Amino acid sequence: MYAWLWRHLPGPGWVRAMVLLVAALGVAVLCFTTVYPAVAPLMPFNDTTVGDEP
Amino acid sequence: MTATAQGTGTGALAPARHGRAHDLLLGVVGVVGELMITAGVLLGGFIVWQLWWTDVEGDRAQAQAVERLGWEPAPVAAPASAPAAPTVAARETGEPPVPAEPEHATTFATMVVPRWAGEPERPISQGVDRETVLDPLGVGHYPGTAMPGAVGNFSVAAHRTTYGKPFNRVEELVAGDPVVVRTQDTWYVYRVTSTRVVDPSDVSVVAPDPVDPQAQPTQRTMTMTTCHPMFSARERYVVHLALDYWAPTSGPAPVELVGGA
Numbered sequence: 001m002y003a004w005l006w007r008h009l010p011g012p013g014w015v016r017a018m019v020l021l022v023a024a025l026g027v028a029v030l031c032f033t034t035v036y037p038a039v040a041p042l043m044p045f046n047d048t049t050v051g052d053e054p
Numbered sequence: 055m056t057a058t059a060q061g062t063g064t065g066a067l068a069p070a071r072h073g074r075a076h077d078l079l080l081g082v083v084g085v086v087g088e089l090m091i092t093a094g095v096l097l098g099g100f101i102v103w104q105l106w107w108t109d110v111e112g113d114r115a116q117a118q119a120v121e122r123l124g125w126e127p128a129p130v131a132a133p134a135s136a137p138a139a140p141t142v143a144a145r146e147t148g149e150p151p152v153p154a155e156p157e158h159a160t161t162f163a164t165m166v167v168p169r170w171a172g173e174p175e176r177p178i179s180q181g182v183d184r185e186t187v188l189d190p191l192g193v194g195h196y197p198g199t200a201m202p203g204a205v206g207n208f209s210v211a212a213h214r215t216t217y218g219k220p221f222n223r224v225e226e227l228v229a230g231d232p233v234v235v236r237t238q239d240t241w242y243v244y245r246v247t248s249t250r251v252v253d254p255s256d257v258s259v260v261a262p263d264p265v266d267p268q269a270q271p272t273q274r275t276m277t278m279t280t281c282h283p284m285f286s287a288r289e290r291y292v293v294h295l296a297l298d299y300w301a302p303t304s305g306p307a308p309v310e311l312v313g314g315a
Binding site: 001002003028031032036039040041043044045046047048049050051 | 084085088089096099100103104107108182184185188194196211212213214215216217221252254255256257259260279280281285286287290292
């Protein structure tokens with residue numbers, strides 16, 4: 001998968017490496033700002049209140 | 055990445071077909087392996103986000119909530135070697151002023167726990183749902199429970215881990231420890247009376263009289279709830295407190311904050 005990606009990226013090695021680095025950073029930012037906050041409420045280890053309140 | 059198991063020797067059709075199947079299998083295994091590694095990295099990222107980044111964001115949002123109140127920063131205890139004893143608030147034990155319950159998600163008070171030296175002043179806001187209060191604003195006030203200073207049970211909840219973890223050090227509290235709650239006009243000094251661990255369903259801890267949930271309250275108490283054990287939702291750690299005294303914020307701060315007692 002990643003080998004295929006590497007083969008199909010244009011440019012010399014260092015350009016491909018930069019492209020992949022930027023892509024990885026983009027994925028990390030997307031996760032931190034959107035994906036993880038959306039998933040966190042489904043995780044059952046962080047409830048602090050008593051009773052039925054959410 | 056793909057293996058180059060070339061048929062050698064006689065190799066016409068059969069070895070070549072064998073080689074293709076072999077390549078395909080290796081390719082599938084490789085992709086599955088890469089997907090699993092990717093999933094592992096993403097899950098690791100979730101841990102980093104939950105355990106580190108939510109603290110960064112929570113601390114910042116809570117500091118801003120305190121700042122927005124526009125009050126003088128709470129004094130930090132002077133070192134024991136401070137020369138002269140500073141002026142401290144006179145103890146008022148009569149009927150304290152009681153603020154009205156505010157709108158949902160409104161920050162109306164702050165709290166400082168001197169035992170937790172190094173912890174910032176935390177905002178207290180109305181409501182205990184995670185999305186609008188506990189995650190961004192720190193400490194939440196159970197709606198319908200007493201307000202600071204009132205007869206009844208001023209009940210608050212906060213995270214013990216993640217999102218700034220305001221109640222992280224809750225287990226350090228022992229009977230007699232002060233907790234200083236401040237509203238616009240008043241300092242309220244509560245003292246810990248007891249701590250206990252209860253089931254999440256045990257709402258009696260936030261009843262107007264937590265000792266006798268059926269009774270009409272006669273005391274001015276406060277209750278803090280948070281999760282227990284850490285990183286778990288199995289139980290709740292509960293701290294009960296009682297009002298010791300109050301003082302107007304127009305005067306000096308309580309001795310519990312400025313030190314020199």
